[in-house]
Amino acid sequence: MADAAEFARETEPYRRELFAHCYRMLGSVFDAEDLVQETYLRAWRHYDGFEGRSSVRTWLHQIATNGCLTALARRRDADRRVLPSGLGPPQPDVETAALDPDQRQHWLQPVPDAWVTPESGDPASVVAAREGVRLALVASLQHLPPKQRAVLVLRDVLAFPAAEVADMLQTSTASVKSSLQRARATLKEQAPTAERTTEPTAPQARAVLAKYIKAFENADADALTRLLLQDASIEAPPIRAWFKGVETCIPVLRDHVLGDPGLWRMVPVAGGANGHPAAVGYLRDEEGRYQPYGVIVLDVVGDRIRRIVSFGDPDLVAVFRRV
Template sequence: MADAADADYGDEFADDFARETEPYRRELFAHCYRMLGSVLDAEDLVQETYLRAWRHHGGFEGRSSVRTWLYQIATNGCLTALARRRDADRRVLPSGLGPPERYTQSAQLEPDLREQWLQPVPDALVTTDAEDPASVVAAREGVRLALVASLQHLPARQRAVLVLRDVLAFPAAEVAAMLEVSTASVKSTLQRARATLQERAPAADEIAEPTAPQAKAVLNRYIKAFENSDADALTRLLLHDAAIEAPPIRAWFKGLENCIPVLRDRVLGTPGLWRMFPVAGGANGCPAVAGYLRDAQGRYQPYGVVVLEVIGDRVGRIVSFGDPRLLPVFGFENAALREAGPATSPR
């Protein structure tokens, strides 16, 4: 009888824990992504957060809300993870490392594996269909590539304070309690973080929200142009001052006079070289595609994820993440496709 009672108690405890904590999983994931700049690291950190919360749930005395308690665990976990990174506590985009290059035939487009590169995040992991439209827009804007890339230039503790205060709107006293510092320290840290971020803040047109029909139309035109190796179609699709960057390649380019030649000469190849599939929901608040590149045997090998920053009915920036590990996160196979494969390749 005692064993049955213990089992019932364990099930009740698990049910209570899930009911109290699961509603915050998506926003905690977005928080860890902003802090770490990596969707793969954020997944691990959220799992670690829930494991630690489970272990210590019995000692949670309600001195704060469950949401605040979970954010405290997640934030300190992120700070610990950032401190463990040997090279740097930030992930970057090529545009954050220096000015654009002028394209020439001899331009070096080799991967730079010394840097830790920013990764994209599926919108499906940070928003839900059940949320009201205003909440969906806010969630998408909170993970824009330009914003997350800017955050990465802040020292880890400044990053934590700014996200907790300005993005999540926690009171300064609660942030101080989470980080075990004084309220005065939070306020001074926030002031320094805001000053640094203001220098790198994205322009208004970089975070403009395209309408759904516009985004879909632009995405379809991009896929068609790429799969047909049509540089002229891409010329009509890109803004005059559009930019292209492709981590882990360090070089990046700005302006049609540079972007179109690099695409035509070094990327597009011949028709059929690329297969691209729309990412349901997009990435970082933008339209996105999963890309596969045909090898010499005619099989399409996994490439990665491409995010399009859309302004009106044109593309202002292409950020091409050449990392096949990202594909399963976005619902696609990290494996070769047959040449006559399906129109989509979900898991």
């Protein structure tokens, strides 16, 4: 009979890394939580038979990866989790855009940095963990076929040797190398230039987030104009339409989002989300009570904002309250 204390001692150190892996594969914090739970249940059931031919880390990632692939095989292609910018070009203006939520589409979800960064606090490890869950990367991964997605994450993000990846996926090393080449090429097409943002712990990034929150809560479109880069973009799943360029974004925000001062309340997320500064948003209802709206993630460059992704899902508020 397996020893529960020994099992916990051997496997628990990998829980955050496994969660981040499942999140990259599935694009959903809820699905990732379920998959990690399933991984540990399967690992416990088979722990007596674990003979140490691989490391515990490799063994757990094999279980998790195959669980993700099974979950993805049940999805239709239309069910992949994406951002609005992954479905087509930006709208030229708000007058021609459909602003009704599209609840049929499965949308990418943000993840709290606190759930994926190492507990050790080693600065290099923390930076690497955040880089591995940037929104641009995770969104691009969702466009890869599941097996290619797994190979790229296991090789390029988690740095498993090709031979170990082949064993995990029950394929050949040559097949892993071929899949990796194709995945890298597709990823380059999806995101031809690697995005880099100010670390969310940097004082400058926190200051930009504070200015954004103040401008939004005060319904100050002029202040938002000063914060946005000229080619800034905004997207707000579950709304399918998205917009690019400050001349287009500001009218959208001013005329359809900001409302009157006091309509919005925002609370900064400790540590951020997906390696970016972030806030939890609340929207005042007709009775004056603030109801959960979702999570707002900013892509900050210097002292300006390059992209706003406003995830309008009230269920995410409960997730980020747990940070």
